[in-house]
Amino acid sequence: MTLTPRFTNPATNGHMETLAADDSLVWVTHPSPDLYLGDEPVARSQKTDPELGRRVAQFLIEKGVATPQVETGLDDTQKRTLIAWHFARIMEALGLDLRDDSLAETPKRVAQMYVDEIFYGLDWRNFPKCTTVENKMGYSSMVVERNINVQSNCEHHFVIIDGRAHVAYIPKRKVLGLSKINRIVEYFAKRPQIQERLTEQIFYALSYILETEDIAVVIQAKHYCVKSRGVEDVNSDTVTSKLGGVFLQNTATRSEFMRVVNTVIAP
Numbered sequence: 001m002t003l004t005p006r007f008t009n010p011a012t013n014g015h016m017e018t019l020a021a022d023d024s025l026v027w028v029t030h031p032s033p034d035l036y037l038g039d040e041p042v043a044r045s046q047k048t049d050p051e052l053g054r055r056v057a058q059f060l061i062e063k064g065v066a067t068p069q070v071e072t073g074l075d076d077t078q079k080r081t082l083i084a085w086h087f088a089r090i091m092e093a094l095g096l097d098l099r100d101d102s103l104a105e106t107p108k109r110v111a112q113m114y115v116d117e118i119f120y121g122l123d124w125r126n127f128p129k130c131t132t133v134e135n136k137m138g139y140s141s142m143v144v145e146r147n148i149n150v151q152s153n154c155e156h157h158f159v160i161i162d163g164r165a166h167v168a169y170i171p172k173r174k175v176l177g178l179s180k181i182n183r184i185v186e187y188f189a190k191r192p193q194i195q196e197r198l199t200e201q202i203f204y205a206l207s208y209i210l211e212t213e214d215i216a217v218v219i220q221a222k223h224y225c226v227k228s229r230g231v232e233d234v235n236s237d238t239v240t241s242k243l244g245g246v247f248l249q250n251t252a253t254r255s256e257f258m259r260v261v262n263t264v265i266a267p
């Protein structure tokens with residue numbers, strides 16, 4: 001069964017689900033005109049490479065580490081409009097007065113934040129441009145990028161995952177600009193995530209781009225769904241890692257990487 005959102009004349013308020021003639025579930029929404037967000041997306045600092053994004057997305061599917069997603073056919077404006085409409089319903093259900101001038105614009109702000117900022121990494125067309133250069137000098141030692149900022153959201157509660165990533169690779173034929181590693185981490189963090197999958201997605205994206213499995217990814221993060229609710233453990237954090245190639249096979253390489261990373265992790 002496919003979910004087909006349709007945008008119709010907003011004259012009728014309300015929201016309903018009906019079965020279409022072809023038996024697909026038609027999701028009819030009538031966002032009010034003032035929730036319509038026609039603005040251009042917030043400009044992101046990075047340049048994108050949609051074609052690379054499509055190939056990386058396909059590779060992640062093959063590796064079984066893709067984010068569970070369905071194609072909605074919605075463009076960003078439609079997404080913002082739909083999210084704003086639904087978020088207004090959430091606020092109403094919570095008993096918040098949307099006529100209050102402090103709250104009135106919140107649905108729009110949340111919609112814009114979801115689509116253009118904290119979840120922009122759900123769209124493979126936003127994948128960062130990652131031009132590689134040929135490894136002409138034959139550099140074959142470990143390259144480590146430490147303390148990469150990880151700001152993500154857990155997919156179970158939609159609250160913050162806040163941490164750091166440490167990424168290492170040993171160049172084969174290709175070398176990647178170091179800031180591109182940060183961009184790739186950021187791109188995959190900007191989705192609803194679980195830390196394990198985030199770690200794997202970064203690993204395989206780099207593996208695809210650098211054409212090597214000699215890659216190590218470690219993420220250390222605090223989950224605010226643990227910190228602020230549930231067990232309310234304010235001190236615990238979660239460490240995940242994915243090691244490939246020589247990082248997995250060679251004890252000395254692994255120890256060297258862990259030594260570098262542990263000097264960072266230790267307080």
Ligand SMILES: [Zn+2]
Nearest residue numbers: 154156157225
């Ligand atoms: Zn959670």
